[in-house]
Amino acid sequence: MVTGDGAYIKKINRSLILQKIMEHEFISRAELAKITGLNKATISVQVADLLDEDLIYETQQEHNAIGRRPIMLSIDEDTGFILGIDLDYKHIQFAVSNLKGNIVESKSIDLTTDDYEEIIALLVEQISAYQKKYAFSRYGLVNAIIGVHGTVNKEEMIYFIPKYKWQHKDMKTDLKKQLDLDIFIENNANLSSLAEKVYQYHHSSNLMTIILRSGIGAGMMVDGKLDRGYHGYAGEMGHMIILPNGKPCNCGNHGCWELYAAEPQLFATLSEKLGRSIENYDDIEQLIAKNDPAANELLHTFIFYLAVGLNNVINLYNPETLVLNSRVLELYPNAIAEIKSHLHSNVSQYGEIALSKLGSQACMMGACAFGIQLFLEFSELYLATKPIAIQQIKEDIS
Numbered sequence: 001m002v003t004g005d006g007a008y009i010k011k012i013n014r015s016l017i018l019q020k021i022m023e024h025e026f027i028s029r030a031e032l033a034k035i036t037g038l039n040k041a042t043i044s045v046q047v048a049d050l051l052d053e054d055l056i057y058e059t060q061q062e063h064n065a066i067g068r069r070p071i072m073l074s075i076d077e078d079t080g081f082i083l084g085i086d087l088d089y090k091h092i093q094f095a096v097s098n099l100k101g102n103i104v105e106s107k108s109i110d111l112t113t114d115d116y117e118e119i120i121a122l123l124v125e126q127i128s129a130y131q132k133k134y135a136f137s138r139y140g141l142v143n144a145i146i147g148v149h150g151t152v153n154k155e156e157m158i159y160f161i162p163k164y165k166w167q168h169k170d171m172k173t174d175l176k177k178q179l180d181l182d183i184f185i186e187n188n189a190n191l192s193s194l195a196e197k198v199y200q201y202h203h204s205s206n207l208m209t210i211i212l213r214s215g216i217g218a219g220m221m222v223d224g225k226l227d228r229g230y231h232g233y234a235g236e237m238g239h240m241i242i243l244p245n246g247k248p249c250n251c252g253n254h255g256c257w258e259l260y261a262a263e264p265q266l267f268a269t270l271s272e273k274l275g276r277s278i279e280n281y282d283d284i285e286q287l288i289a290k291n292d293p294a295a296n297e298l299l300h301t302f303i304f305y306l307a308v309g310l311n312n313v314i315n316l317y318n319p320e321t322l323v324l325n326s327r328v329l330e331l332y333p334n335a336i337a338e339i340k341s342h343l344h345s346n347v348s349q350y351g352e353i354a355l356s357k358l359g360s361q362a363c364m365m366g367a368c369a370f371g372i373q374l375f376l377e378f379s380e381l382y383l384a385t386k387p388i389a390i391q392q393i394k395e396d397i398s
Contacts, residue, residue, distance in 0.1 A: 017038070020032060021073050056074060077099045078098050081134045081140070082367075083141055084366070084368035087123075089114070091108055094130075095361070101368060120174050124178045124179060127181065148161055148187065154231060184370070187232075189219035190226050192219050193220060193221055194226060198383050207319065210310070216261060217236065220235060240313075274294060303338050303342070306339060314348045320350070324339075324356065
């Protein structure tokens with residue numbers, strides 16, 4: 001039995017009412033009372049407070065029936081904005097969303113440095129610019145969520161980012177020394193998994209996202225909530241050993257999964273096998289279109305090793321939904337069917353395997369969703385997916 005004082009109960013009711021207004025987009029006070037089970041007096045007081053805070057607004061619904069037109073409530077989506085950031089190796093993606101999760105602008109900046117202090121300076125510059133741009137709204141830029149491609153503990157300290165070779169970095173503190181803004185640091189795969197749940201798989205309470213784009217990382221939703229593990233380091237699937245005494249890995253082990261089933265390794269192997277540089281997805285697409293025998297063999301091997309790791313993951317976590325985030329798999333015909341053909345175990349059980357529709361935008365969309373949840377204090381969030389047009393910017397800070 002959950003008990004609490006009046007202020008605590010009021011906070012729970014506020015969150016519930018606001019969440020239902022978000023879910024229904026337009027809803028009357030009477031409908032809110034019916035859906036939430038709260039009495040009309042509670043609804044009236046809470047709605048008045050939310051109107052005073054400019055978090056919601058009223059509008060009269062047009063209808064042809066006789067009688068008084070109902071007054072509908074909606075989230076005031078432009079009263080505050082969220083900045084989602086995907087800090088990847090060699091580039092950073094930025095997206096600004098309103099409180100309904102609609103992306104109002106986005107851009108990608110190419111990096112020419114891996115120096116920590118220089119990248120901190122760039123982040124401060126960019127975040128400050130966004131703060132000034134959105135200062136016109138009541139709450140302005142309410143927070144910034146940064147997804148990093150490495151291990152982050154529960155105190156939001158960066159333990160290790162392999163590509164940058166950064167260890168034990170307190171990015172949150174370093175940024176807040178120069179910025180007056182709520183800032184949160186999270187693993188990119190966790191944010192991507194949240195994005196899949198919020199924007200795509202509303203029904204799935206046990207969802208896992210496997211990202212193959214820059215290594216292999218996993219984000220896990222268990223009972224509708226992110227599962228970060230004891231310290232916060234859960235999901236480092238790329239360093240699961242699938243070949244004892246295999247290739248040496250930067251982590252210190254041999255035979256790690258990401259050495260055989262991550263996209264960068266596939267590019268490197270194709271380049272070596274074909275005797276020419278294979279650098280981007282257009283090159284992969286052309287090889288598939290030409291039905292190149294050597295490329296086909298390597299792609300089959302890539303999918304085989306991917307399936308080996310997935311078999312282990314499925315046995316460990318029994319996911320309801322398993323989402324694979326990979327541009328190569330998007331380009332490869334019948335990728336899911338071929339993966340499933342390697343999953344022979346009678347023990348392995350899962351609900352569905354699917355390719356991500358969010359792709360490279362998943363992390364920053366998840367960051368925006370996370371920022372909305374924190375600001376509005378929602379336990380769950382469901383949003384509609386809208387395509388993002390990303391402005392590409394070359395930023396030379398070397």
